[in-house]
Amino acid sequence: MARLTELSTPAALVDRARVEANCARMKARAAALGVALRPHLKTAKCAEVAALAGGVGITVSTLEEAAWLAARGYRDQTYAVGITADKLDAAAAIDADLAVLTDDPDVAAAIGARGLPAWIEIDSGQDRGGLRPDDARVVDCARALGAHLRGVLTHAGHSYGCDSTDAVAGVAEAERAAAVAAADAIRAAGIECPGVSVGSTPTAVHARSLDGVTELRAGVYVFFDRFQHAIGSCGADDLALSVLASVVSRRDGAAWIDAGTLALSSERSMDRFGGGYGAVTAPDGAPLPGDPHVDALNQVHGRVVAREGALPALAVGSKVRVWPNHACITAAMFDAYDVIDDGVVVDRWPRLRG
Amino acid sequence: MARLTELSTPAALVDRARVEANCARMKARAAALGVALRPHLKTAKCAEVAALAGGVGITVSTLEEAAWLAARGYRDQTYAVGITADKLDAAAAIDADLAVLTDDPDVAAAIGARGLPAWIEIDSGQDRGGLRPDDARVVDCARALGAHLRGVLTHAGHSYGCDSTDAVAGVAEAERAAAVAAADAIRAAGIECPGVSVGSTPTAVHARSLDGVTELRAGVYVFFDRFQHAIGSCGADDLALSVLASVVSRRDGAAWIDAGTLALSSERSMDRFGGGYGAVTAPDGAPLPGDPHVDALNQVHGRVVAREGALPALAVGSKVRVWPNHACITAAMFDAYDVIDDGVVVDRWPRLRG
Numbered sequence: 001m002a003r004l005t006e007l008s009t010p011a012a013l014v015d016r017a018r019v020e021a022n023c024a025r026m027k028a029r030a031a032a033l034g035v036a037l038r039p040h041l042k043t044a045k046c047a048e049v050a051a052l053a054g055g056v057g058i059t060v061s062t063l064e065e066a067a068w069l070a071a072r073g074y075r076d077q078t079y080a081v082g083i084t085a086d087k088l089d090a091a092a093a094i095d096a097d098l099a100v101l102t103d104d105p106d107v108a109a110a111i112g113a114r115g116l117p118a119w120i121e122i123d124s125g126q127d128r129g130g131l132r133p134d135d136a137r138v139v140d141c142a143r144a145l146g147a148h149l150r151g152v153l154t155h156a157g158h159s160y161g162c163d164s165t166d167a168v169a170g171v172a173e174a175e176r177a178a179a180v181a182a183a184d185a186i187r188a189a190g191i192e193c194p195g196v197s198v199g200s201t202p203t204a205v206h207a208r209s210l211d212g213v214t215e216l217r218a219g220v221y222v223f224f225d226r227f228q229h230a231i232g233s234c235g236a237d238d239l240a241l242s243v244l245a246s247v248v249s250r251r252d253g254a255a256w257i258d259a260g261t262l263a264l265s266s267e268r269s270m271d272r273f274g275g276g277y278g279a280v281t282a283p284d285g286a287p288l289p290g291d292p293h294v295d296a297l298n299q300v301h302g303r304v305v306a307r308e309g310a311l312p313a314l315a316v317g318s319k320v321r322v323w324p325n326h327a328c329i330t331a332a333m334f335d336a337y338d339v340i341d342d343g344v345v346v347d348r349w350p351r352l353r354g
Numbered sequence: 355m356a357r358l359t360e361l362s363t364p365a366a367l368v369d370r371a372r373v374e375a376n377c378a379r380m381k382a383r384a385a386a387l388g389v390a391l392r393p394h395l396k397t398a399k400c401a402e403v404a405a406l407a408g409g410v411g412i413t414v415s416t417l418e419e420a421a422w423l424a425a426r427g428y429r430d431q432t433y434a435v436g437i438t439a440d441k442l443d444a445a446a447a448i449d450a451d452l453a454v455l456t457d458d459p460d461v462a463a464a465i466g467a468r469g470l471p472a473w474i475e476i477d478s479g480q481d482r483g484g485l486r487p488d489d490a491r492v493v494d495c496a497r498a499l500g501a502h503l504r505g506v507l508t509h510a511g512h513s514y515g516c517d518s519t520d521a522v523a524g525v526a527e528a529e530r531a532a533a534v535a536a537a538d539a540i541r542a543a544g545i546e547c548p549g550v551s552v553g554s555t556p557t558a559v560h561a562r563s564l565d566g567v568t569e570l571r572a573g574v575y576v577f578f579d580r581f582q583h584a585i586g587s588c589g590a591d592d593l594a595l596s597v598l599a600s601v602v603s604r605r606d607g608a609a610w611i612d613a614g615t616l617a618l619s620s621e622r623s624m625d626r627f628g629g630g631y632g633a634v635t636a637p638d639g640a641p642l643p644g645d646p647h648v649d650a651l652n653q654v655h656g657r658v659v660a661r662e663g664a665l666p667a668l669a670v671g672s673k674v675r676v677w678p679n680h681a682c683i684t685a686a687m688f689d690a691y692d693v694i695d696d697g698v699v700v701d702r703w704p705r706l707r708g
Contacts, residue, residue, distance in 0.1 A: 008444065042653060061654045081612065081654055082602035084671040090362065103603055104670040121603070128655055129603035129610055157652065248436035249457055249475070249483035256483055258435065262686055262708055266620050298511065299396060299682055300415045300435055301482055316458040317438040328653055332616055333708060353707050354616055354687060 002345040005283050005319045009246040010263040012334040013321070014049075014349065016341045018240035019222055023052045026204065026221050030055075033210040038078060038197070040219030041065065043328045045352040046337065047072035049222055057097075059217045063090050068352045070096035078197070080153065080217065082121055082129045085110040092116060099150050103131045108144035118145050119153040119197065120186075124178035125171065126157040133182035142186040142193065151195020151214070152182040159202040160269075165232045172207035175200075180212035205233045225327035230273040241331060243322040244283065244338075245302065247314045253305060255314045259322055260300040265329040278322040280304050284343055285321060288312055294322060356699040359637050359673045363600040364617040366688040367675070368403075368703065370695045372594035373576055377406045380558065380575050384409075387564040392432060392551070394573030395419065397682045399706040400691065401426035403576055411451075413571045417444050422706045424450035432551070434507065434571065436475055436483045439464040446470060453504050457485045462498035472499050473507040473551065474540075478532035479525065480511040487536035496540040496547065505549020505568070506536040513556040514623075519586045526561035529554075534566035559587045579681035584627040595685060597676040598637065598692075599656065601668045607659060609668045613676055614654040619683040632676040634658050638697055639675060642666050648676060 004013070023039075030037035039053035042061035050058055050069065057076030060066045066077050075096040083091060083100040085107055091100055092114060099117040102108050111118045120141045123130030131138050142149050156175035162168045175198045186193040198210065199217035201224075210216065223241035224234040245259035264277050276293040290306030297303070304320065305311060314320065324330035331337075332354055339347035358367070377393075384391035393407035396415035404412055404423065411430030414420045420431050429450040437445060437454040439461055445454055446468060453471040456462050465472045474495045477484030485492050496503050510529035516522045529552045540547040552564065553571035555578075564570065577595035578588040599613035618631050630647040644660030651657070658674065659665060668674065678684035685691075686708055693701035 006440075008441070009438075082610070082670070084363075084600045084602060084612075086360075086600075086671065087362070102670075107670055127605065128652065128657070246438045246440075248438060251481065256436070258438075261619070261621070261683055265615070266622065266683070267615070268620065268622065298482065299686075303482070316436070316456075316461055317440065329615055329620070332653075335708075354689075 004244065004340055004343055004345060007244055007338055007345060009244050009319065010259040011244040011338045012331060012336070013242045013244050014223070014337040014339050015240045016339050016346065018238060019049060019052055022221055022224060022238055022240060023054065026218060027054055029204060030216050033207060033216065035210050035213050036215045038215050038217050039222065040080070040199070040217050041069060043219040043331060044222050045331070046349050047074065048349040050074050053222055056215070059219070063087065063094065064354070065352055066096060066098055067094050070094055078119065078153070080155070083107065083111070088114050088116065101153060102141060103129055103137070105137050105140040105144055108141040112145045112148055115148060117148050117150050119150050119195065120182070122152050122154040122178055122182045124154040124156050124175040126155060128157060130154060133178045133185060138182050138185055139189045139191070142189065142191045149191065149193060151193050151197060152179050152186070153197040154179045155217070156198070156200050156203050159200050160231065162202065162231060165206050168202045168206040168232070169208055172203035175203050176207065176210055176213055183212070201228060202231060202233050220327050223327040223331065226279060226323055226325050227269045230270065239323055241324065241327045243278070243324060243330065245320055245322055247316050247318045247320065248301070250314060250316055253311060255304045255311060257302045257304055257320060258300060259302045261297045262299055263330070263333055264294065264297065264302060264322060264324055265326065265333060266297055267326040267329045270325045277302065278324045281321050281323065283319045283321050358598065358694055358697055358699060361598055361692055361699060363598050363673065364613040365598040365692045366685060366690070367596045367598055368577070368691040368693050369594045370693050370700065372592060373403060373406055376575055376578060376592055376594060377408065380572060381408055383558060384570050387561060387570065389564050389567050390569045392569050392571050393576065394434070394553070394571050395423060397573040397685060398576050399685070400703050401428065402703040404428055407576055410569070413573070417441065417448065418708070419706055420450060420452055421448050424448055432473065432507070434509070437461065437465070442468050442470060455507060456495060457483055457491070459491050459494040459498055462495040466499045466502055469502060471502050471504050473504050473549065474536070476506050476508040476532055476536045478508040478510050478529040480509060482511060484508060487532045487539060492536050492539055493543045493545070496543065496545045503545065503547060505547055505551060506533050506540070507551040508533045509571070510552070510554050510557045513554050514585065516556065516585060519560050522556045522560040522586070523562055526557035527563070529557050530561065530564055530567055537566070555582060556585060556587050574681055577681040577685065580633060580677055580679050581623045584624065593677055595678065595681045597632070597678060597684065599674055599676055601670055601672045601674065602655070604668060604670055607665060609658045609665060611656045611658055611674060612654060613656045615651045616653055617684070617687050618648065618651065618656060618676060618678055619680065619687060620651055621680040621683045624679045631656065632678050635675050635677065637673045637675050
C-alpha cells in the first residue's frame, strides 16, 4: 500500500472512514425522520460511494451521470434537473428506471405521451426551478402526467444562505410545507400523488419534522466541505475530501502549488467566511503554522499564503493537503479518488469526471 | 449534418473558421516578430486545434496532457509548469521529446542527473513561479543542468491586469527584457543558453519587439474569450468557443439554463468589466433583446437575466448560446467540441477533459 505522500499530485483524497461515518449518520437521520433516503450522486459520481450511501435508489444531475451509474448497477434513479422535450429520447434510452422532472405543463404532456415516470418540481423558496405550490400549473402538470406521476419534488438550496441552525430548521420546515401543500393540491384535484421528495444537506441535517414527506435527497454530506462546516452542517473532523498537492515554486511569503482552478475550482462560496479557495494543512491533516490557505488561482497553479504570521518553510517538492470550499465542484475535476485510511492509500475509486 | 439546435445540451461549440483565422493571425505575428511559435495546448487540449495552430512544437500544462497529445503525434513538447523531483520518472516515461521547467537548483540537479532537457523559469513580473533574472540561482540552475539546458522561459501573466494596449506593450517589453537578461547572465557564466521563450496571449498580440527572444508561447488566442476581448486582445467576432444551452425553467425576469458551474466554470475574471459568468445570445450568435447574461450559477444550473430592460420570451426547451469569460476553464469542462461552420455542425473533436 502506497503512502499518501507517494501519490502523484494533484490527487483527490477520500477518507474512507469519514465517508462511512457521514453515510451512516444520514441513514440514521432519514430513519429517525421516517422517510426513505435517495442520495444525490452529483457530489461523488462514484459507485463505491453510492454503495456506502445506501438508500432506496439514487438522484442524479445529468443524463451522462444516469447512464454511468446505471451501468454500475444503480438502476432506480431520479434525474432531478428540469428536463426538456428534446432530451426525452435520451432519457428513455438509459437502461434504468429513470424518473424525470419538470415544472412545465407542455413538457409534462410530452413526458406523459412518452410514458416516462416523472416528478413535478416545486419551488420552496430557492427561486431556481419549480412552481409555487399554489400555482395552477402544478395540477396541470399532474393531469398531463396522469399515471406516470411519481410525486412532487423540491430542493431548498437557499438553506445555504442561512446564518444559524435555527434559520436552517426554518427553511427545512418551509421546504416540507411547500412540497406537502403541492401534493395536497394535486390530491384535491382527484389525482394520485404518491411521492413527496425534499432535500438539501443543511435541511436534511437540521429538519425537525418531515411529516407528509416520503423521501429525502441530499448529496454533499457524503464528503462535506469547508462551506458546509462553516454553516453548521458538520464538524471539522467530518470533511472527507481533500486535494493532495506539491509545492512547485517558493517565494517570499508564498508557495505555489500544482493545484489550481482545474483541481480546486474557483468556487468562492467562502467569501462570507474569510474567503480563499481552500484551507492548507500538512499531508496528514495536521494544522500548519500561520494557518495557510489558497488565496489565488491560475489554471494549474494555486498560491498558498499564511492567514496569520509567517508561512512555514515549504521547499519545492513538499506535499500539502488542501481542504476545498465546495466538495461537489472540486471532486468534479478528477476522474478517480485515492482512498485513504489512517494515512495509507488503500484503494482507488473511479468517478465520472465533470 | 446536424443543425446546431439539434445538439444535446450543454455542448461546447467551436467555430472552425474563427479558430483558423485566430491561428493564422498568431502565426503571422510570430513570423513578423522573427520568433518560432510554440502554442500552449492548455486551452484547447485537442489534436485538431494543435494542427491548426501549427508551430515548432507545443506547450503543455500537465503530464497527462503531455501523454495524451504525444499519443496523437505531438512529440516536441515543453511542460511549462515547475516540476518536482518525484515527477521526473513520469515525465521521462512519456513517449515524447519533453522538456521540463524549474526555478530550483536542487530540482535542476535532479533533472540534470536524469538527463532530461529543461528550461529555467524566470519571473518577469507576474510573481508566480520563476527567478528574477539577476538572482544567482539562475546560473546555479544552468550549471546544474549543463548540456541539458534548453534555455530560459517566462510568462507575463500580469498582462491580464492591464487596462490599455500600451500597458500590455509595456509588460511585453518587461517580459522580453527579463528573459534576455537571464539568458545573458547564463552566457556570461560561460554556459550555453540556446533558447529564450516568452509568451502570454496579450503580450504576444501587443509586443513591439522580441529582440533576443527565440520562441513565443500563447494559448487562449486559439479561441479567445470575453475577458481577452475586454482587455483588447481580439475583436468580438474572433471568439470561437461558446456553450449551447437549453432553458429548463422560466420565471418572472429570469430563465434557468442547463449550463452551470460544471459547464461554464465559476471564473469571475469579468468582475472588473460588469461581472457575470457569460454573455447570452441567440443560438446563431445574434444579440437578444435586454443584452442577457448569466448572473448566478449552481452545479448544473445557470440563471439568465437581462442587463437592460426585459428578458425576451425564452420558453422551456429554447436554446441559447453562452459566451464564456475564460475559454481555458470552460473548455476544460467538456470532453469534445462540436465544431460548427456557418451554423451547421460539421465535426466533433475529442479533447482531454480537465
